[in-house]
Amino acid sequence: MKMIVAIIQPSRLDDVKEELYKVDVNLITVSEVLGHGRQKGVTEVYRGAKEMGNLLRKVRIDIAVNDNFVETAVKAIVKGAKTGETGDGKIFILALDQCIRIRTEERGGIAIG
């Protein structure tokens, strides 16, 4: 199991969700976050208002998937988020030890989705 963490432009969220739904990835967590990449927020201001100093509003998407869904999910995120401009975002893939569906107490791959 893996946890996919994607930081994207807020304006790309609807497209990313649409691409994920197309490939049957339907369980996601979305948060509003602040961040900057290697341009330190400087060249990106035109894409969205500065929120705090040089930190810019971004959207974070967390998706827990079974291993065989990682590439599918990554491709969908890239398809929805990529414009080719700086600040398009980044995807991190983390090892995920366990997942537990609280209602049924199922664990592991079956609990993920």
Ligand SMILES: Nc1ncnc2c1ncn2[C@@H]1O[C@H](COP(=O)(O)OP(=O)(O)OP(=O)(O)O)[C@@H](O)[C@H]1O
């Ligand atoms: N190494 C990192 N660690 C933590 N967060 C990061 C890292 N790289 C990027 N981020 C987060 O992802 C967001 C988008 O990053 P961004 O796309 O600007 O990456 P970049 O490396 O600067 O690439 P680019 O040159 O395409 O802009 C940042 O605002 C930040 O919130």
Ligand SMILES: [Mg+2]
């Ligand atoms: Mg950047």
